[in-house]
Structure formats: structure tokens, C-alpha cells
Amino acid sequence: MSSSQGWHYPRTELANALLNTLHAGLAQSVTLAAAGQMGKSEFLQYDLIPLAEQQGWRVRYFACDAISPKALLRQLVELLADFAAGEKWLARQFASLTGQAPKAKQTLAERLAKELSQLREEKRRSLLLIDDVDLVLRQANGDAMLRDILQAFAGIAGRAKLVMTASISNEAHAIPLLLQQQSSVLQLPDIGVGFVRHLVSQYQLRTQGQREDERAFAKVSSPYEGITWGQVDEGGMLDAFNRLQRIPYYQRALIEDLVLNPQRTTVEALQQQQLRLQRHRVSALSWEDMSRLDRLLLVEIAKGVDRLYGNAFRDYLAMQTGAAAVSSSQVQSSLKKLVRNRVLGQRGEGRFVIIDPHLALALSV
Incomplete structure (x- = not known):
């Protein structure tokens, strides 16, 4: 989301909390996750970076969406070399990843962790920001590269930190498993x-x-x-x-x-x-085209209701729609229509999820 300082709405409290988490050693790498267009990049550029620099961090920022997919991994490697260039100890740590050191039998993550563990405490803290890191995971070998980077940062013991952003849907499992396992995932709060x-x-x-x-x-x-x-x-x-x-x-x-x-x-x-x-939107069906029953089902699904065919729930639907009764077949027909028009996705027998994360958020409020 483009911005100027005038239009920008500062989220200093969130930036300060994130930096405090990193400084206290509660996390070595953090993934800030949210749906697209929610302000992740703007938060990094206008809130986190200025505050981090003010607090003495050495910061480098890399925007994956600004790079051609064909050149993304190559330029990410170049970034690591550039990130390391400012200080000799970082140059050594990332040398093998950037092709500047001979290969060893140890894995990349093991080599980086071993060298990074030798940091002197007086060294200036460094912060690497990778924006839209989910684009890296879409590349061939991107998963392996990011895994090595995450494992290397995990072994640094405090001197350099990693913050990433990832665009996700409303489904919890849409956050890449690698990021869930090897970074602390923070859902970007509603802007308010x-x-x-x-x-x-x-x-x-x-x-x-x-x-x-x-x-x-x-x-x-x-x-x-x-x-x-x-x-x-x-x-x-x-x-x-x-x-x-x-x-x-x-x-x-x-x-x-x-x-x-x-x-x-x-x-x-x-x-x-x-x-x-x-x-x-992903949906092929607009809100105006939905029936009252369709909308009620979406609201309840957004709130986490999963027993959609029970007698008590169907009585509730009947009361809300003004109908004498709502049958199981009517509920099923409505759900099938919503799935067919890509409003809902099905995660299992009788379990549904709203595909559009923005719609899911709006209906859950």
C-alpha cells in the first residue's frame, strides 16, 4: 500500500512491541502475517524501520514483490551479501550462502550457526526485513533457501534478527508450515x-x-x-x-x-x-446476489459455527429469515451454491471456511 507521511497512520505501539520482543530474545525471527492490502509493507517501511534505526539497529529491507520472479532468489542472495558487507563478522557468516566460501560437509544452516555463535556482545544489532516472503516459497528451491536462512538466524544467539511478512488467507493452515515451525508468527492486528x-x-x-x-x-x-x-x-x-x-x-x-x-x-x-x-475478490457471487439464508450461513461460519444442520441452528435460521422452517436440504443447497461460486471452501465433512479473508474478517466482527 503506497503512502506518504501525511496519509500514514502510525502504529508505533505495535512496532515497539515487536522490537522489544526481538531485543528481549523472545524470538529470533518473526513472521508478520495478514491478508493482502492490510498494510504490512507500510508498517515495515514507516513504523518498524524508523523506530529500529532510532533504537540503534542496523536495518536492511528487501521487498520481494518489487523483484521479477525469475531474479528473486538471485537478488535475495545478493541482499545477504550486501547485508553482511557492513560488518566483517556478518560477511563470514553469510559467505557460504552467497557463494563466497568453499563448500563444506556441514549444512548451510550448521555452518552459519557455528560462525554466528562467535559474535562479540558489543557488536551492533542487525535487523533483516524480508517483505512478502511467501513469494520466495513459490520459487523452485525457495523453500530450501528460506529454511537455511531461518535455521542460521536461529543459531545466532541474539545479535541479528529476522522479520518477514507473508500474505495469507483466513485459514490458519494457509500460513506456510516452514514459517509456523521456524519463526514466531504474529497476525497483524486490525488497524482500528x-x-x-x-x-x-x-x-x-x-x-x-x-x-x-x-x-x-x-x-x-x-x-x-x-x-x-x-x-x-x-x-x-x-x-x-x-x-x-x-x-x-x-x-x-x-x-x-x-x-x-x-x-x-x-x-x-x-x-x-x-x-x-x-x-x-475470489468469489464469483456478490453479497447482493446472495439470499438471506446464504448471508446468515456466512456470518455463522465466520464466527466459527460448524454444526450447520442441527435442529436448534435451523430453528435459529428460520427465526432470522422469517420462514416457518428451514430444512437440512435448504441449508445444504445454500452451502453448495456458496462452494460452487467460490465463496466457501470445504475442509472436511461438514466443515467450511470463507475463502476471501477480508470478507471473513468483516463478518466475524
Whole structure:
């Protein structure tokens, strides 16, 4: 998610907690996991990196999504060499991985761990950030390379740390097993309503001068005819945030659109962002196309309900839909439709999961 310092909503408390975890030795490597467009990269670049540098960390950042897939592993190896170049002890530790040392019978992880264990305590702490590391795992031999890097960092005993981000779906097992086993996984928390309040304040700041000009020139000309500046309010934007499934990317795009296109109403701008969101969804069935029963089932599945055919649950569905009764065949028919249209995935007999992580998050609130 692109950003400027003005639009950026700082998450300093989260960054400080993460660095404290690393500094205290509670984790050697951390994976920050969330669905796409939730602000992982922005958090690294605008919150974690500045705070880490302020606290004396030596930081290097590598964005996997900025590299061609064909060149990704090669450039990751080059990054490790560059990361090591600043200090001789790191150069030795990563020499074998970067092709600068003869091969040995030990595994790469064993060689790196042995050398890194010799660090002197006065050495400056180093922090390596690998953004969208799940892209590495999609490469041939990417799993083996990342495994060696993780195992090497695990043996460093405190002097260099690793933080990665990974884009995942809402399913717990969607987090790659390697990352679950060899790093501490942290789910990126919901950004909260403070984010919306911040955007509204930025909107007001950017449009205040224009609104004053509008009043000054209203009597002599009409250059501002149709302008909607000033119609954005906190309550309306909180509602829009929920309608956009609490995805920061689309909420900020909505506010930016209203600043740049003042003739556009809030309703029109929201509809445009909802269309953009819909195009990026996996589902072939929109919310508006779903029946009342479809929607109720999705809400309950998002909340973790898995006994979807029981008498008590079907009585609840009947009460909510206003029907005299809801049969097992009606529930089954609705579930099949949702699976067929890629709204739901099936994890086992009678167990379902919402495929779109943003929709699952919005419905579980």
C-alpha cells in the first residue's frame, strides 16, 4: 500500500512491541502475517524501520514483490551479501550462502550457526526485513533457501534478527508450515477506528483551503459548482470502512478520491471502491446476489459455527429469515451454491471456511 507521511497512520505501539520482543530474545525471527492490502509493507517501511534505526539497529529491507520472479532468489542472495558487507563478522557468516566460501560437509544452516555463535556482545544489532516472503516459497528451491536462512538466524544467539511478512488467507493452515515451525508468527492486528479518524482529519486538512476559497468566490463566480468538500464525516467513513471490509488500502483510496475529485459524492466514491474490491475478490457471487439464508450461513461460519444442520441452528435460521422452517436440504443447497461460486471452501465433512479473508474478517466482527 503506497503512502506518504501525511496519509500514514502510525502504529508505533505495535512496532515497539515487536522490537522489544526481538531485543528481549523472545524470538529470533518473526513472521508478520495478514491478508493482502492490510498494510504490512507500510508498517515495515514507516513504523518498524524508523523506530529500529532510532533504537540503534542496523536495518536492511528487501521487498520481494518489487523483484521479477525469475531474479528473486538471485537478488535475495545478493541482499545477504550486501547485508553482511557492513560488518566483517556478518560477511563470514553469510559467505557460504552467497557463494563466497568453499563448500563444506556441514549444512548451510550448521555452518552459519557455528560462525554466528562467535559474535562479540558489543557488536551492533542487525535487523533483516524480508517483505512478502511467501513469494520466495513459490520459487523452485525457495523453500530450501528460506529454511537455511531461518535455521542460521536461529543459531545466532541474539545479535541479528529476522522479520518477514507473508500474505495469507483466513485459514490458519494457509500460513506456510516452514514459517509456523521456524519463526514466531504474529497476525497483524486490525488497524482500528483510529485509522479512519486519522484519514478524516487529513481530508479536512487538505480541503480546508479549498472550502474557504469556495466561500470567498461564491458571489462572483461559480467555479466550485457541484463541489462536495466538507461532506466527509467520521460516522460516514466508519460505515464505509466496514462496507470495505476494514481493508486500509481501499479506505484510504476512498478518501484520496474524494480529495482529488470533489464533484464526486461520498456514495459514488464508495461504490467505486466496492467495485474495485469486488474485482479483486475470489468469489464469483456478490453479497447482493446472495439470499438471506446464504448471508446468515456466512456470518455463522465466520464466527466459527460448524454444526450447520442441527435442529436448534435451523430453528435459529428460520427465526432470522422469517420462514416457518428451514430444512437440512435448504441449508445444504445454500452451502453448495456458496462452494460452487467460490465463496466457501470445504475442509472436511461438514466443515467450511470463507475463502476471501477480508470478507471473513468483516463478518466475524
